[in-house]
Amino acid sequence: MTQAAVSELDERVPGRRWTVRLDAAGRGSAAVRISCSRPACAEQRLPSAAVGRMAAVAHLKAHLRAAPAPRAGAYCACRAAGCHTHLPDTDRHARSEPWRCGGPVVLAVITDREGRWWHAMECCSRCAAATPGAKTAATSKVPEPQTTDRLVPAATGASAGAPQFSDHQAAARTGAPASRSVPARRRPPQAKIAQRIIPHNLRPLALRDELIELGDLFRAYQQRTEPDLALLADLQERKARAFTTWADVSGIMSLRLEARRAEQAATAARFQHQQRTGGIADSDGPAVPRLLTVPTQGDHARSVLEYVADHSPLPGPEARLLVLMLTLRTVHTGAGNLVGQDLTALGLTDPEGLVEKLTGCGWLTLPGTAEDLLGSRPENPTPITVPSLVPHEDKAGPFTFGKKMRPKLSGWAQKVISDKKLRKTKAAASTRLLALTLATQTDASGILGPGGQGIALNTLTTWVPVASGELQHLVDQLTAADWLANAALTDAQLTGQLTERVLPLTCPLGA
DSSP: OOHHHHHHHHHEEEEEEEEEEEEETTTOOEEEEEEESSOOOOOOEEESSSHHHHHHHHHHHHHHHSSSOOOOOEEEEGGGGTOOSOOOOOOOOOOOOOOOOSSSSEEEEEEEESSSSEEEEEEEEHHHHHHHTOOEEEOHHHHOOOOOOOOOOOOOGGGGGSSOOOOHHHHHTTTTOOOOOHHHHHHOOOEEEEEEOOOTSSSSHHHHHHHHHHHHHHHHHOOSSSSSHHHHHHHHHHHHHOOOOOOOOOHHHHHHHHHHHHHHHHHHHHHHHHTTTTOOTTTOOOOOOOOSHHHHHHHHHHHHHHHHHHHHHHHHHHHHHHHHHOOOOOOOTTTTEOOOOHHHHHHSSSSHHHHHHHHTTTTTTTTSSSSHHHOBBBBBBBEEEOOSSSSSTTTSSSOOOOTTHHHHHHHHHHHTTTOOHHHHHHHHHHHHHHHHHHHTSBTTTBSSSSSSSSSSSHHHHHSSSSSHHHHHHHHHHHHHTTTEEEEEESSSSEEEOOOOOOOOOOOOOOO
């Protein structure tokens, strides 16, 4: 009997446990630090012990709310922690007393009297009752015993004339089940996460508990009827940290690769959540279907604007806008196709003369004349070449994005400068260049500048080469075209917000 009980204990799943501690942050200071044994939890520093104790209790409660229910198949996490109902942790063959656990598995919380640590663990109800100060936070569901109301059938055939003993008759009346053979014990299912088996002997135990809990949470997320991208991003971030620790402990390279994929998945889920909520994590507003959907696409758009600002061969906003659009057409190989409508849609006062200046200084190469380019149609486009953008074998190009990214950026810029209301108000090239620049200098909600603090005037005139006195006229034109709202131009900066109508054309900073 003793050997069977001990074997059953050894085959069960180990119980989860973790500890939240409150320690002094250093000598001569009232500050405290909160640490948690879970690998995904970062250390916290708080100004006083009272505030730290409240934060530690809140941290533990958050773990208890997020933790799955106690598992009925788990053995006590207190087995090796000096529990009063367990034997000393000696070699299993030396055990001479039966396993004395009992009752359903519970999630128990223990704390010291001074409030310096809190310990949560899975154990049986008997061990929880025997542990001083333990409080039960949750209880596992114990399967109900199977019963039957079917009576034992009456004897038939040759046994009909056999003697009827009183004990057999009582058993028939009460429906006592017949004796059954003892079924073979089955090992509990192995804990898994991302189709990987979590080793039974994985150490530290806090890492194994974190992986088991994450596996349960991911499976629970898959059963949801509606997605929660913010929750999914948090789970992927925890998975990345846990798999990184697992890779450090085991030295398995594939775990580190899995951690990187989880980081990428967390970033993508977080950005999708921001897109659906208009860029505000706690907002319930409608989604913003931006033309450039990935943060790196906005970074590439800004890199092209910066490059053109530093390498434009001609001065003035009209030349800057034309050079920008030609750069986006030829950025990958230095060559591209152009039609006359591409130039006439820019709002240039003299597109033919500007093209001739670019060809005259050697920045642009055409097979014919500028007049031929302006007269070309979509069915017969004109090939153009920008020699400075042609890649060389011994020198890397100025941009890092590839063939698939180039048409996305070019299409985005064409959408901005060809906006319906800009065309309706016959906005000048300088106004369209300012609109294109402002679309790359907002936060997720459309407020201008990093963190919504506005754009410095010297930065703005670097990208839009006009005198500071001319900016007010351009800002008024964008306000009239329903691009800008609440715009205020001072000697130092431009503040305001892009209207909801043009939010899909923005590339948020730091998204």
